[in-house]
Amino acid sequence: MRFIYFKVCKLTIKDEFIANAKQGKILARKCKNCNDLNLVTVYFCKKCGKREFENTILDGNGVIVTYTIMTVPPSGFETFSPYAWVVMKLEGHNLNISGFLANIDKPADLPIGTAVKIIDFDKRGLVLEKR
Amino acid sequence: MGKVCVLGAGSTKYGKLEDSITDIALQASVSAIESAGIESKEIKSGYISNVFGVADKQVHLGPVIMSNLGISDKPSLSIESACGSGSVSFREAYANVAAGFYDVVLVTGVEKVTHTGTEWTTTYFSYCSDFFYEGQAGVSFPGLFASMARAYITEFNASEEDFAAVAVKNHENGLLNPKAHLRKKITIDDVMNSAVVASPLKLYDCCPFSDGASAVIICSEKFAKQQGGDYVEVIGSGRGGSPAALQGRDHITTIPSTKIAADAAYKMANITSKDIDFAEVHDCFTIAEVVDTEDLGFFEKGKGIDAIRNGVTKLNGQLPINPSGGLKSKGHPIGATGVGQVVEVYDQLTGNAGERTVNDAKIGLTQNFGATGASCAVHIFQSV
Numbered sequence: 159m160r161f162i163y164f165k166v167c168k169l170t171i172k173d174e175f176i177a178n179a180k181q182g183k184i185l186a187r188k189c190k191n192c193n194d195l196n197l198v199t200v201y202f203c204k205k206c207g208k209r210e211f212e213n214t215i216l217d218g219n220g221v222i223v224t225y226t227i228m229t230v231p232p233s234g235f236e237t238f239s240p241y242a243w244v245v246m247k248l249e250g251h252n253l254n255i256s257g258f259l260a261n262i263d264k265p266a267d268l269p270i271g272t273a274v275k276i277i278d279f280d281k282r283g284l285v286l287e288k289r
Numbered sequence: 290m291g292k293v294c295v296l297g298a299g300s301t302k303y304g305k306l307e308d309s310i311t312d313i314a315l316q317a318s319v320s321a322i323e324s325a326g327i328e329s330k331e332i333k334s335g336y337i338s339n340v341f342g343v344a345d346k347q348v349h350l351g352p353v354i355m356s357n358l359g360i361s362d363k364p365s366l367s368i369e370s371a372c373g374s375g376s377v378s379f380r381e382a383y384a385n386v387a388a389g390f391y392d393v394v395l396v397t398g399v400e401k402v403t404h405t406g407t408e409w410t411t412t413y414f415s416y417c418s419d420f421f422y423e424g425q426a427g428v429s430f431p432g433l434f435a436s437m438a439r440a441y442i443t444e445f446n447a448s449e450e451d452f453a454a455v456a457v458k459n460h461e462n463g464l465l466n467p468k469a470h471l472r473k474k475i476t477i478d479d480v481m482n483s484a485v486v487a488s489p490l491k492l493y494d495c496c497p498f499s500d501g502a503s504a505v506i507i508c509s510e511k512f513a514k515q516q517g518g519d520y521v522e523v524i525g526s527g528r529g530g531s532p533a534a535l536q537g538r539d540h541i542t543t544i545p546s547t548k549i550a551a552d553a554a555y556k557m558a559n560i561t562s563k564d565i566d567f568a569e570v571h572d573c574f575t576i577a578e579v580v581d582t583e584d585l586g587f588f589e590k591g592k593g594i595d596a597i598r599n600g601v602t603k604l605n606g607q608l609p610i611n612p613s614g615g616l617k618s619k620g621h622p623i624g625a626t627g628v629g630q631v632v633e634v635y636d637q638l639t640g641n642a643g644e645r646t647v648n649d650a651k652i653g654l655t656q657n658f659g660a661t662g663a664s665c666a667v668h669i670f671q672s673v
Contacts, residue, residue: 172421197537199421204537224443224541226435227488228427233412235427243428245436245536254536258426265488270443283426 171198174213179279182218184248184255187211195253216253218276219289220246222269223254227262238282242267246274246286257284290387292510294520295670297325298635303501303620304470310345310401315357317502317625318397322358325506326518329358332506333391335365338378338398339624341413345401354397371417372573373659374398375503375627376666382507383526383668392509398629399502400622410498414623417660419534428487431495431574433535433661435487438576440541442489445591447579449489453480454597455575456493456617462604463614465645470499470620494575499620503629519639524652525560525669527553533663544662547584551656554667555586562586565669566650567608567637569630571658572615578602581656582610585667609647612637627657627666638672 169177175198178185187196190212194205202209225244228235235241240263245256257276262268268288278285299320301313308316314337322329335355342348351365370377375398382396402410415424418433428436441447457477463469480493513520529549532538538545555561562585570585572578579593587608588596596602602610613619613633616626634653636642647653651672658665 197422204532224436224440226428226432226439226490227485228429228432229485229487230411230429230431231427232415232424232429233408238427241427243423243426243432243436245541254538256422256426256428256534256536265439270439283422 174198176279178215179218179276179284182276184216184218184276186214186216186253188214195251216248216251220248220255220274222272222274223247224270225259225268227265244274244286255284257286258282259286291389293383293386293523294508294510294513295505295523295631295635296508296513296516296518296520297321297323297327297506298504298632299324300468300503300629300632301501302468303499303622305403306401306500310342310347310399311350311353311357313401313500313502314350314354314397314399317399317504318354318358318395321395321504321506326516327393327506329360331393332358332360332363332395333393334363334385335395335397336368336378336382337365338368338374338628339400340369340371340374341400341402344405350399370664371659372571372621372623373627373657373664373666374624375629376655376657376668377627377664379505379628379631379668380526380528380666383523386507386509392512394507395504396507396628397502397504398625398627400624401500403498403500407498422534422536431490432487434574434576435490436535437541437580438489441576441579444542445594447594450477450481451594451597452494452575452579453477455572455578456480458597458603459572459611459615459617462612462645463618465643466614466619469614469618470497471618490574490576496573496616496621499622501620501622501625501629503625503632505628505631505635520673521635521638521670522673523668524671525554525558527551527557528666529553530664531662533660535661542580543590544580544584544658544665546658546662546665547581547656547667550665550667551585554669558669560652560669564652565608565654566652567612567647568610568654568656569613569615569633570610570656572611572617573621575617578610578615585654585656604645604647612642612645612647627655630655630657631668634670638670
């Protein structure tokens with residue numbers, strides 16, 4: 159069904175990734191040869207090099223691997239301060255994903271290992287919040 | 290493959306420069322040509338590295354530089370590989386000379402961005418990240434390296450003061466370098482009290498945005514011997530890659546491309562990391578120097594911070610790192626930096642480094658990467 163939608167509406171794979179992120183999910187590619195999980199923007203498996211994948215929709219729950227609090231934000235992000243940019247590890251999977259996390263202004267707000275989830279994708283990219 | 294030598298080297302001062310991108314590129318090129326003691330007509334090809342020429346209204350820099358050197362008929366290659374552009378350019382030049390296509394070539398790296406202001410530069414530099422996953426989500430380069438620093442602090446029990454010591458050391462070295470951008474002695478307190486840019490990194494943990502150009506002449510061993518002046522031999526050259534986005538890396542505190550490039554360079558030179566007398570490494574942020582010295586094999590993972598604490602990497606330490614002042618103090622004109630590192634090694638190994646000379650140095654290493662180390666090149670040089 160998803161495949162047909164993709165063909166008919168000419169959604170790019172990034173559009174599909176974004177549509178899933180808006181539902182709190184991560185669209186990833188599972189290698190049919192070695193089962194390795196790859197980001198959806200990848201064309202060949204990073205582990206075995208094959209290019210036969212099946213799309214997999216993962217729950218957007220994870221924990222903080224590392225982060226920074228962007229005190230001096232790039233152009234366009236001034237109005238979003240204070241915020242953090244984080245790398246999270248998806249729960250139950252060997253896959254990290256990074257994104258935007260609002261309302262963080264000191265390290266005590268976000269210890270490594272904090273539980274987070276994906277909630278949206280907008281002009282701030284992939285948006286997360288604490289669980 | 291034939292042996293390849295660096296026959297001459299030159300740099301402009303790094304900092305906020307008034308002249309145009311073309312002018313500073315030419316100043317460095319002419320300086321390198323004079324240092325090599327050759328005529329421009331002996332150059333067979335040019336390798337020109339630059340990232341944001343568009344900021345000073347000049348891209349396709351190669352032919353413009355060659356034309357103004359009076360050799361418009363000679364081919365050139367303009368190269369972009371983010372902050373690692375200079376070393377990629379050097380590598381392409383090296384490979385072409387080693388393969389015998391040319392006997393003498395010019396490598397020039399240049400950047401001119403300070404006139405655009407901090408907001409423009411921060412934003413445009415973020416385009417060097419894997420933008421869909423990183424820049425688009427509001428992270429800058431200080432932020433990406435701050436994420437590495439946070440992971441390092443957590444994993445290895447390091448402190449922000451430890452990173453500050455890298456800045457203090459590199460400023461001490463830069464004070465001895467007349468061409469350095471930030472020639473100013475600083476203290477741990479200065480770093481700790483500077484404004485936070487991206488926690489845990491503060492302003493003094495970050496290299497400056499710089500203008501500047503560096504150039505070298507490289508040639509076959511046969512040409513170098515005939516020429517008769519000072520030269521150093523390139524004994525190792527390696528390149529490597531990493532996942533472009535930090536999220537794709539198994540360990541946030543390791544840059545895979547550095548390890549791959551270093552392994553290749555050590556293998557070619559038939560030496561190990563223990564044989565290196567000093568190194569110019571990519572310290573765009575203080576955390577980067579610590580990670581670099583581990584990935585290059587100088588120190589075990591997590592021990593790079595001890596080397597800083599114990600003064601091992603100071604100019605008079607067992608393994609001086611960044612005698613030039615590094616990107617932190619010498620400055621970081623991103624298209625020029627990788628070439629500028631080679632200029633420093635050439636100056637060190639030919640006795641032209643003045644007060645910052647590393648004692649009894651015979652073998653020097655350069656390591657220069659693009660973005661958060663998505664691409665990296667390592668070169669090893671030996672005095673002759």
